[in-house]
Amino acid sequence: AQSVTQLDSHVSVSEGTPVLLRCNYSSSYSPSLFWYVQHPNKGLQLLLKYTSAATLVKGINGFEAEFKKSETSFHLTKPSAHMSDAAEYFCVVSDHPGNNRKLIWGLGTSLAVNP
Amino acid sequence: EAQVTQNPRYLITVTGKKLTVTCSQNMNHEYMSWYRQDPGLGLRQIYYSMNVEVTDKGDVPEGYKVSRKEKRNFPLILESPSPNQTSLYFCASSPRTIHEQYFGPGTRLTVT
Numbered sequence: 001a002q003s004v005t006q007l008d009s010h011v012s013v014s015e016g017t018p019v020l021l022r023c024n025y026s027s028s029y030s031p032s033l034f035w036y037v038q039h040p041n042k043g044l045q046l047l048l049k050y051t052s053a054a055t056l057v058k059g060i061n062g063f064e065a066e067f068k069k070s071e072t073s074f075h076l077t078k079p080s081a082h083m084s085d086a087a088e089y090f091c092v093v094s095d096h097p098g099n100n101r102k103l104i105w106g107l108g109t110s111l112a113v114n115p
Numbered sequence: 116e117a118q119v120t121q122n123p124r125y126l127i128t129v130t131g132k133k134l135t136v137t138c139s140q141n142m143n144h145e146y147m148s149w150y151r152q153d154p155g156l157g158l159r160q161i162y163y164s165m166n167v168e169v170t171d172k173g174d175v176p177e178g179y180k181v182s183r184k185e186k187r188n189f190p191l192i193l194e195s196p197s198p199n200q201t202s203l204y205f206c207a208s209s210p211r212t213i214h215e216q217y218f219g220p221g222t223r224l225t226v227t
Contacts, residue, residue: 043221105157
């Protein structure tokens with residue numbers, strides 16, 4: 001069965017230090033993978049997506065993620081955290097044959113950025 | 116402007132009083148979906164629609180209904196709301212699920 005596990009429910013970093021938000025998935029097919037961000041009291045916005053092209057994906061606001069099939073991981077990283085990065089982050093997998101697939105959402109990781 | 120709109124944004128109602136939350140998109144997307152968001156539970160899919168007149172249950176469909184009579188609209192209906200349906204609801208659309216989903220601003224529902 002498809003699943004997504006976000007390994008940390010809360011991550012706290014200092015401004016200017018690297019960010020690592022971890023996501024593992026299980027997949028029966030060739031998955032599409034997404035990271036979405038939700039700022040406090042706001043809607044959800046796509047950060048980046050992997051759809052079987054380059055395994056290192058660059059997104060908005062300096063975030064990137066690497067698809068590692070052997071490790072079934074899609075961790076989100078950023079070299080230097082900014083205060084505005086404080087938000088909830090969701091890893092999502094789209095996994096089923098065809099172009100319209102069931103979406104499986106992780107439970108989210110809350111990122112806090114300390115001054 | 117390409118967008119997904121939801122109405123109302125905030126709603127307080129009482130148990131058993133039927134309500135509808137509207138969702139509309141202007142991007143000609145085929146795929147639309149409803150989610151509820153609760154603390155510690157992430158986003159859970161309620162219903163989704165692959166196209167007009169095609170709807171299917173998500174992970175938590177009990178107590179909800181939907182319809183897709185037009186491509187742009189995907190209303191969420193609570194025939195007899197209960198307090199456990201107090202939540203933040205999001206509508207989303209995309210050309211296909213392998214593409215980016217565009218989310219509405221959310222509807223905060225409280226059922227007393």
